[in-house]
Amino acid sequence: MLCQKCNRAKAEIKLPYLGLRLCKACFCKLIERRVKKEIRSKNLINEKEKILLLNNNSKEAKISEHIIRVAYNNRVDLLKVKINELEIGFLSREVKESIKKNKIKQIIIPWNLDDEIIYFSENLFNRGDFKYIGNFKQNKILYIKLLRNVLESECLLFAKCRKFKFKDRPEKDKQRKDIKKMLDKINKKHAETKFSLLKSIEQIIPIIQS
Secondary structure, three states: OOOOOOOOOOEEEOOOOEEEEEOOHHHHHHHHHHHHHHHHHOOOOOOOOOEEEEOOHHHHHHHHHHHHHHHHOOOOOOOEOOOOOOOOOOOOHHHHHHHHHHHHHHHHOHHHHHHHHHHHHHHHOOOOOOOOOOEEEEEEEEEEEEOOOHHHHHHHHHHOOOOOOOOOOOOOOHHHHHHHHHHHHHHOOOOOOOHHHHHHHHHHHHHHHH
16 A cells, blocks of 8 residues: 555555554654644744753654754754653753753753653642643743654654664553553544543643643
């Protein structure tokens, strides 16, 4: 079967929520366009300011770097700082030093749509404060979840299509594993579930925070 976008290359990737079968190139372009649209619509990136990418060697970090460089044709000053574990809201000494040294005002977090939903669900069960939901500001720094509207499964496919080398992030927390398992099970039956949940979260959060 040929790709339903270009009608030239072999359709190797199925996207159930769109009812499409795409070739690798068209799939990658679709993801890149989706992220670029998110950047523009929410005015996430100030290309005149330096950007710091938290690099945990994950597929999300690799994809975020790739899309920023493609979207801005290498015009932006993108810096990277290595982190061992991603703990949202926590900054290591190395990260703090890099922020101070480079006068950073925008930081990209390696984070996908599944991460966002699981984080919300986890805080909902634990009566959390939700202060790190979405793209958030802390100490005048904008923290950007560049891949917030990209499924983890899509990140994996994208990384494989681009032949990125990355480190797997096995989930160790039992509650998060259980939430992920439940979401994956529902999403398998109803392919649009995770996207619908993300939209619902965006509508609910302003109410909770007020």
